[in-house]
Amino acid sequence: MAHHHHHGEGHTTCVRLVPIFNHLSDEQMDLIAASAHTRKVSKNELLFRVGEKDDTLYIISSGRIRIYQLNESGREQTIRILNPGDFTGEVAIFQSDKRHHSYALAALDTTVCMIRKADLDNHLDNYPEITRRILADVTRRLQVSEKQTTQVGIENVASRIVAFLADYVVDENNHTFVDLPMTRKDLASYLGTTPETISRKFSALEEQDLIRQHAKNRIEIMDLDELLFSVE
Structure with missing residues (x-):
């Protein structure tokens, strides 16, 4: 048993970082961590790109990810900067068309925890509070994004x-x-x-x-x- 715990240790830390999970008990977090996979992304490497199909929730464990889109003239427009504890990919989880609408680039060497939709759906069924927290986070982000649009105006x-x-x-x-x-x-x-x-x-x-x-x-x-x- 101890061996298994050691195996998922990095993931547990990662799950613990995120406000959407950190209300859960240690056992519950360990369960979620057991379904997570870790990926290392080198600086300037893309985590995902526009048009790619995907059904994964990405949690930044360490490093920094820059989410951007390309405008009409092909210039990059930074949408968000993700720091440790931030997550992205919630769109892929809630929408049926699981394609990315933006690029995610590692601004530093970055470690990401990934949870697939099938696994996450189980967790959401078992702990409905997670869904509320994801929605709260996404809503806050929409407000920031609206503010950004107004500011650019x-x-x-x-x-x-x-x-x-x-x-x-x-x-x-x-x-x-x-x-x-x-x-x-x-x-x-x-x-x-x-x-x-x-x-x-x-x-x-x-x-x-x-x-x-x-x-x-x-x-x-x-x-x-x-x-x-x-x-x-």
């Missing part, structure tokens, strides 16, 4: 950047920081603009003493109200 790139920063603010000892959840290049693609424009806008905000750029992806916000007011 705003002509002014500066307003989009500021709105994005405001969404990711954390306070640390009376200092307000934003740790960008993606690279500048992906941020540009996410906000529907170019990396050059992002850099220019950040520099302009820095010159106005509204922000200070720290290490790679860390931005200090000097005064959030003033920053929000600057783009009214």
Whole structure:
């Protein structure tokens, strides 16, 4: 028995990471973990591509996955960045047409846990709470996506950047920081603009003493109200 537990250990950790499963008991999580498979995806390798048939729930165990689509002119539009504990593939599970509508690329060396639809259906029947949690997560994501669409609709790139920063603010000892959840290049693609424009806008905000750029992806916000007011 101990041997079996050891065998599924990596999967259990992976299942434990995900908010949709972490309300379950250890035994229940072990059951789900037993049906999971692990896959390693190297940096810049595709996990799946548009049009591929699939019926798998993918859980990011470590690393980072970038979900993107190609627009009419063939440019990549970043849709989402998946970090450890995030999942994708729920569409394949709930819809009958199990084809991917986007690309999933490993932004770093990434380990993914995969659960097939047949196995997942059993788990959903046994633990209906999982379904509620998946729906809650997907709904929240739709709201973010609608917000993103609205933001891209705003002509002014500066307003989009500021709105994005405001969404990711954390306070640390009376200092307000934003740790960008993606690279500048992906941020540009996410906000529907170019990396050059992002850099220019950040520099302009820095010159106005509204922000200070720290290490790679860390931005200090000097005064959030003033920053929000600057783009009214």
